[in-house]
Ligand code: SF4
Ligand code: SF4
């Protein structure tokens with residue numbers, strides 16, 4: 001058993017906007033790149049060009065098609081998932097060697113790879129599937145909240161955020177201190193009704209998700225999508241008739 005700090009000075013984490021995430025996977029690639037090519041031990045792949053490729057990814061995006069109960073049109077949701085840096089982190093308390101730990105100064109949950117024996121208990125204890133056994137090094141890996149970027153004085157100030165946040169083209173990922181009620185991320189959570197993932201697990205995740213906004217009842221684009229010409233002439237007319245004959 002490994003102890004958790006009684007309290008942390010800050011609660012650094014992510015706020016992820018499920019309304020604006022477009023599922024592009026740029027955050028996944030940026031995370032893999034930063035954690036493979038820069039500081040720290042590489043994030044390994046095994047058999048990358050073979051029949052059974054596998055690799056360690058600290059951030060993954062799952063996409064779902066959901067049909068609302070009222071029978072409205074189905075919606076696609078993209079759901080990025082990485083470690084939520086839980087306040088009551090079962091992955092830490094289950095660790096037999098102290099390799100998994102939560103930092104008192106900022107609440108980041110990390111793994112000391114030198115002390116990890118690869119038993120996998122922490123991955124079993126995490127209800128979010130947020131830990132990954134490195135297939136080459138046989139040690140546990142997880143999101144570090146880019147601890148080697150956010151305090152890195154060799155980087156320009158604007159780059160001192162997690163790689164996924166810096167990369168997201170949709171502005172769907174936000175980073176900050178969720179323990180400070182006046183921080184931009186805390187205000188965003190209040191304004192948008194941010195939620196905990198699986199609160200029934202009692203892990204008290206620091207990361208929050210902003211739920212998708214309901215779809216507009218009126219399709220504002222519909223009037224503009226009406227056909228402007230039922231029988232187009234010229235090149236478009238020829239193309240239309242040709243495609244119809246082929247179809
Ligand atoms: S999300 Fe999983 S790995 Fe991360 S702190 Fe919570 S229990 Fe641990
Ligand atoms: S795999 Fe490593 S970090 Fe996880 S519980 Fe075992 S020793 Fe701890």
Ligand code: SF4
Pocket residue numbers: 020021022023024025026027028061078080167168169170171172173
């Ligand atoms: S980079 Fe941003 S928009 Fe793209 S999948 Fe990640 S969170 Fe979503």
